[in-house]
């Protein structure tokens with residue numbers, strides 16, 4: 001009887017030891033997964049449509065705070081006339097109520113450019 005109990009106890013402490021090992025291994029596994037995700041995120045630029053739908057649509061679709069609406073020629077004309085690059089830089093750096101990169105912190109400058117082109121492609 002006593003031997004049986006002590007065997008059970010030994011088995012339990014082995015379980016505890018292997019749980020401890022598992023918990024020490026786990027963070028390594030998590031780091032590996034995080035690294036894999038980062039690689040996935042950087043596979044090629046997103047299209048202008050994708051960036052627009054993710055980051056710009058909330059303000060530009062309805063003209064929040066005077067944001068020029070897509071393909072609204074009258075709203076875009078004075079902006080386009082200052083030169084595309086100026087407009088592009090304003091979108092990257094922020095301009096009045098227009099936040100830097102339209103809040104798309106992980107967008108590249110070229111992805112911002114593609115989103116602007118998407119908004120004015122019908123003009």
Ligand code: HEC
Nearest residue numbers: 055056059065067079087090091096097098101102115116
């Ligand atoms: C929080 C709302 C908001 C979001 C989100 C937003 N914009 Fe804007 N955007 C504005 C407003 C407001 C203006 C007008 C600013 C002004 O003329 O005073 C503007 C203006 C612009 C202009 C014209 C700049 C110029 O030189 O006249 C461009 C280009 C632009 N946005 C691009 C983008 C792109 C690309 C995105 C998404 C990646 C985006 N915006 C997301 C609010 C927003």
